[in-house]
Amino acid sequence: MDKNEVCVVMVPFIAQGHLNQLLHLSRLISAYDLPVHFVCATTYSRQAKLRIHGWDPLSDSNIHFHEFLVPSFPNPPPNPNAAIRFPAHLMPSFKAVMHLRDPFAKLLSDLSITTKRIVIIHDYLMSSVVQDFVTVPTAEVYMFQSCSAFCAFWYHWEVTQTLSLDAETESIWKKVPSLEGCFTDEFLELMDSEDSSFKKISSGTLYDTSKVLEEKFLELLKIEEISGTSKNWAIGPFNPVGFTERKDSGTESNRLLINWLDKQKANSVIYVSFGTTVSFTDEEAKEIAIGLEESGQKFIWVVRDADKGNIFAGEDRRIELPEGYEERIERRGVGVVVRGWAPQIEILGHPSTGGFMSHCGWNSSMEAISMGIPIAAWPMHADQPRNATLITELLGTGIYAREWARRDEKVAASMVAEAVRRLMVSEEGCGIRKKAAELGGVVRRSVEDGGVMRKELDAFVAEITRP
Known part of the structure; x- marks a missing residue:
């Protein structure tokens, strides 16, 4: 299949860190001359473009922004005195973005008319938004984990504990902090609702990390088959790592x-x-x-x-x-x-x-x-x-x-x-x-031609543009 017959659809979660990652990934994918469609609620798409560092997303003609209005629910102001520092005040927005399901499904239907294969890369927390991809025979999904492979593995293992740890990994586990104080109950409920059997029909998982940092935990994740498949790609850092000119110092x-x-x-x-x-x-x-x-x-x-x-x-x-x-x-x-x-x-x-x-x-x-x-x-x-x-x-x-x-x-x-x-x-x-x-x-050096990250990215692009 000619790679121009493939398009990639990015579906980020709306917290700033998540937006930033998939917009940076859009830059990496678009460099292979693949059209990238970035799907987001209007306000957060604007936020992502305003805050991106190291490059200008509006200068990339391969990246297409699809911005949709979602219901506006009032968010309380940030609470500096909260017992848990997790941003509970953003929960109304986190729930509102789930209303992207219908416009996303309509976009997929439209893209399927002109594209032979639609590759969906969705944030783990947006699984329910993209679930209607199953109605489009030419669509396939890849889950993006916004955290480190280290975190992803321990989140999964401490729930299942199906894998026996070797002595070295067991000693690491003893140093891993508990989740106490990390999340609010309301957000854990949102995570649980997205952590469904749906992810078992994912074609693989992407990580913003590198084998030079976390190869051990990437291999452990393959054994655990987090997304229902042993395929994962470590194609980080997503962020630019060098500057030829100072694009950020414009103000x-x-x-x-x-x-x-x-x-x-x-x-x-x-x-x-x-x-x-x-x-x-x-x-x-x-x-x-x-x-x-x-x-x-x-x-x-x-x-x-x-x-x-x-x-x-x-x-x-x-x-x-x-x-x-x-x-x-x-x-x-x-x-x-x-x-x-x-x-x-x-x-x-x-x-x-x-x-x-x-x-x-x-x-x-x-x-x-x-x-x-x-x-x-x-x-x-x-x-x-x-x-x-x-x-x-x-x-x-x-x-x-x-x-x-x-x-x-x-x-x-x-x-x-x-x-x-x-x-x-x-x-x-x-x-x-x-x-x-x-x-x-x-x-x-890993992002240069022949480097570890570049090989991983090349392998992922080969996967999604396969004949």
């Missing part, structure tokens, strides 16, 4: 930020960001502020509230920092506070950046790993505690800023300062930085 604030980085010494700046789903109280933010200043290290800190259900509606809560703080650190040249959206990939890829204090969301983790940046791990919810274990215990490219077991302790400036100094200037931190840089080089 005035971003240009100033990158210009500031240009003036700093190599590996001297720690980048601090906790993703799009976490809200700190003003008191917690003030402790972080004091800790960063007292660390004596240069820093860039993204200070923003968690995403609302619609990021374009209304004003965001402005987090209060100590009086005069932003002006003082800017005057002293020790740091930059970013109140909006930061060009994260470009910051992580800059020679002056030597560390990343992170929540360990999988997007941020993969970006840091691929750029060779060590992590001070501060997991907040969901898969983050287990990603932090992978990074600190198995890959050896990070330390803990705060271990998951200490999540209920009050945030203290001393804790923040100690973690920053440990990562940035201690002998231990220097060793970890060297290991992270080496691993980053291996990952970046």
Whole structure:
């Protein structure tokens, strides 16, 4: 079959990390001259395009956006005082997006008229939306797991425990954090509803990871046949790993930020960001502020509230920092506070950046790993505690800023300062930085022609364009 007779339909979940992954994957697939159809609710499609880093999706004529309106249910504001940091306030939107089922089915019907094979790549959490593919004989589905292979395996194994673990894997299991505090009951119900027998007719599973990072767990997942087949492809990192020009520094604030980085010494700046789903109280933010200043290290800190259900509606809560703080650190040249959206990939890829204090969301983790940046791990919810274990215990490219077991302790400036100094200037931190840089080089080489990731991606494209 000629590959031009195949089209790919991407169906992401609407949380920012999930949107980001499948939009980046769209870029990789479209480079094979395959048309990609990105299916999303209107607001979240706009969000994904606005926030993407390292390339411009509107410049790719092979990527076609299909944007549909879904019912609008009111979302409460983010709650920085919630007992569990999982973004429960987004649940109305998470449920609303399930109304994409009918427009998705109509799109499939339309595409089937002009396309000999329709390849659907859907987020694990969108299984129910794409279930009507079975009515289109020329359609086939591949499930995308948005988390690491490490997390995916342990999520599955601790439920089934059908596989006997060898001694090495058993010792790893003893280090894996429990799921207590990771999710709300309401979200677990949503996950369970998507975790149906439907996935057993999937043609395989895709992961935003690499064999150079997680080959052991990818092989274990094949044995477990998570999607009803032993086929899986590790085609990460999805994010761009090199820059020929500075496409992200187009805004005035971003240009100033990158210009500031240009003036700093190599590996001297720690980048601090906790993703799009976490809200700190003003008191917690003030402790972080004091800790960063007292660390004596240069820093860039993204200070923003968690995403609302619609990021374009209304004003965001402005987090209060100590009086005069932003002006003082800017005057002293020790740091930059970013109140909006930061060009994260470009910051992580800059020679002056030597560390990343992170929540360990999988997007941020993969970006840091691929750029060779060590992590001070501060997991907040969901898969983050287990990603932090992978990074600190198995890959050896990070330390803990705060271990998951200490999540209920009050945030203290001393804790923040100690973690920053440990990562940035201690002998231990220097060793970890060297290991992270080496691993980053291996990952970046894997995306080149003949590399491990490139072979996996070539194999997947060969699969979906087979005669």
